[in-house]
Amino acid sequence: xxxxxxxxxxxxxxxxxxxxxxxxxxxxxxxxxxxxxxxxxxxxxxxxxxxxxxxxxxxxxxxxxxxxxxxxxxxxxxxxxxxxxxxxxxxxxxxxxxxxxxxxxxxxxxxxxxxxxxxxxxxxxxxxxxxxxxxxxxxxxxxxxxxxxxxxxxxxxxxxxxxxxxxxxxxxxxxxxxxxxxxxxxxxxxxxxxxxxxxxxxxxxxxxxxxxxxxxxxxxxxxxxxxxxxxxxxxxx
Amino acid sequence: xxxxxxxxxxxxxxxxxxxxxxxxxxxxxxxxxxxxxxxxxxxxxxxxxxxxxxxxxxxxxxxxxxxxxxxxxxxxxxxxxxxxxxxxxxxxxxxxxxxxxxxxxxxxxxxxxxxxxxxxxxxxxxxxxxxxxxxxxxxxxxxxxxxxxxxxxxxxxxxxxxxxxxxxxxxxxxxxxxxxxxxxxxxxxxxxxxxxxxxxxxxxxxxxxxxxxxxxxxxxxxxxxxxxxxxxxxxxxxxxxxxxxxxxxxxxxxxxxxxxxxxxxxxxxxxxxxxxxxxxxxxxxxxxxxxxxxxxxxxxx
Numbered sequence: 001x002x003x004x005x006x007x008x009x010x011x012x013x014x015x016x017x018x019x020x021x022x023x024x025x026x027x028x029x030x031x032x033x034x035x036x037x038x039x040x041x042x043x044x045x046x047x048x049x050x051x052x053x054x055x056x057x058x059x060x061x062x063x064x065x066x067x068x069x070x071x072x073x074x075x076x077x078x079x080x081x082x083x084x085x086x087x088x089x090x091x092x093x094x095x096x097x098x099x100x101x102x103x104x105x106x107x108x109x110x111x112x113x114x115x116x117x118x119x120x121x122x123x124x125x126x127x128x129x130x131x132x133x134x135x136x137x138x139x140x141x142x143x144x145x146x147x148x149x150x151x152x153x154x155x156x157x158x159x160x161x162x163x164x165x166x167x168x169x170x171x172x173x174x175x176x177x178x179x180x181x182x183x184x185x186x187x188x189x190x191x192x193x194x195x196x197x198x199x200x201x202x203x204x205x206x207x208x209x210x211x212x213x214x215x216x217x218x219x220x221x222x223x224x225x226x227x228x229x230x231x232x233x234x235x236x237x
Numbered sequence: 238x239x240x241x242x243x244x245x246x247x248x249x250x251x252x253x254x255x256x257x258x259x260x261x262x263x264x265x266x267x268x269x270x271x272x273x274x275x276x277x278x279x280x281x282x283x284x285x286x287x288x289x290x291x292x293x294x295x296x297x298x299x300x301x302x303x304x305x306x307x308x309x310x311x312x313x314x315x316x317x318x319x320x321x322x323x324x325x326x327x328x329x330x331x332x333x334x335x336x337x338x339x340x341x342x343x344x345x346x347x348x349x350x351x352x353x354x355x356x357x358x359x360x361x362x363x364x365x366x367x368x369x370x371x372x373x374x375x376x377x378x379x380x381x382x383x384x385x386x387x388x389x390x391x392x393x394x395x396x397x398x399x400x401x402x403x404x405x406x407x408x409x410x411x412x413x414x415x416x417x418x419x420x421x422x423x424x425x426x427x428x429x430x431x432x433x434x435x436x437x438x439x440x441x442x443x444x445x446x447x448x449x450x451x452x453x454x455x456x457x458x459x460x461x462x463x464x465x466x467x468x469x470x471x472x473x474x475x476x477x478x479x480x481x482x483x484x485x486x487x488x489x490x491x492x493x494x495x496x497x498x499x500x501x502x503x504x505x506x507x508x509x510x511x512x513x514x515x516x517x518x519x520x521x522x523x524x525x526x527x528x529x530x531x532x533x534x535x536x537x538x
Binding site: 053073076084091097101102104147151 | 407425426
């Protein structure tokens with residue numbers, strides 16, 4: 001079976017700077033795949049290139065169909081939703097308004113989807129009409145993920161969802177990602193600094209270094225291979 | 238200031254209406270400027286020419302004997318269509334360009350349109366105003382211009398409708414979202430063009446309403462009539478706080494009130510310097526509140 005997402009020889013650039021150099025990766029339906037590596041390795045750029053935010057070349061296929069020429073607003077319509085690094089919720093908008101924007105591309109059934117997400121993220125139900133800026137960091141992260149899920153994506157791209165969160169909230173976010181797959185059938189490509197937790201959760205992982213995919217494997221394979229430790233200098237015990 | 242406080246009741250009410258109606262025009266123009274600035278970082282100095290387009294449309298229609306009930310909607314619509322054309326022709330190719338590039342482009346559009354007005358319309362055109370623009374109504378001891386009451390009322394109604402649009406419709410919410418973070422708004426699948434075109438159309442509609450107010454008072458329209466109002470509106474935007482819609486409205490009314498108060502309070506010899514004194518007040522406000530009267534630096538508030 002063809003993978004849900006297949007990326008081949010991906011190059012991503014910011015003006016003259018090349019952030020991703022011929023990266024190959026694939027995500028199968030129902031998988032949680034982690035993208036690991038030190039700061040500046042090209043992880044965020046890879047997600048940005050898949051979503052259409054970053055100038056890119058190479059092949060990006062969703063279900064075998066080329067999406068590398070599409071604009072961000074078209075890619076989300078194909079079922080790929082990015083939860084960007086740093087949460088980037090609309091601070092002046094209420095929780096409900098943030099979710100409404102998230103559901104803009106699939107307005108039919110958006111009400112039901114919102115109800116389901118509010119059950120999954122009960123804290124958002126309590127703060128529905130509060131401006132997002134009044135939410136705590138953990139609550140904003142949940143809002144950012146829920147906002148991405150409003151479009152009912154087949155593939156969720158999560159960029160550093162636990163960055164800056166207290167340990168208890170980190171555990172909560174990882175638990176939520178697991179539940180999203182189990183209960184909603186969402187496929188996840190996860191960029192995460194928290195290497196050990198990511199390896200505990202994912203089915204497979206890629207390690208990036210200076211814009212290239214250096215290693216790929218199952219969590220067990222990666223844990224056994226000592227040289228991986230060098231590849232992600234950002235490793236946190 | 239004592240001079241103002243000491244004046245008699247009727248005079249004060251008269252001046253308050255003057256201040257509100259003048260402030261209305263500034264507020265409508267300032268809103269249009271603030272909307273484009275917050276969503277796409279454009280300070281549109283060609284906004285004044287939208288006002289003038291409204292004026293010319295009003296003049297041309299009246300010249301051809303078109304009745305007022307048709308003139309009013311067409312005067313509102315023409316600047317909105319012109320704004321959409323402006324976006325498509327001049328600003329879309331510059332999407333994402335720097336603030337300075339956009340600013341200079343807007344000056345270019347402004348000069349181009351002024352030249353076009355000069356070529357095709359030449360000198361100032363007198364607008365044939367109906368007699369009702371001079372109607373007054375007596376409320377107890379006060380004699381108040383009907384036109385100014387209508388202007389203030391329509392402005393408040395417009396502000397209410399705009400607020401409802403921004404809070405209740407998906408497009409309105411998307412515009413507020415785009416003002417905060419355009420990139421993430423696109424990530425959510427909102428089409429960039431839809432938001433930008435809506436912003437230009439709305440800013441043009443608001444300029445159209447300002448047109449109706451401005452030219453029914455001035456009674457004539459000329460190629461350069463947009464310059465002073467757009468500068469005043471820009472001042473209003475800055476006083477209120479760049480990027481804030483509420484700020485633009487507050488700034489517009491604050492500027493209107495300041496000008497009317499100074500007009501009434503300054504001794505006759507100082508009257509020619511009224512604008513200079515108004516700008517002094519603006520400088521004082523910005524010294525005390527550099528972020529503007531309505532303080533947050535980002536987003537449509």
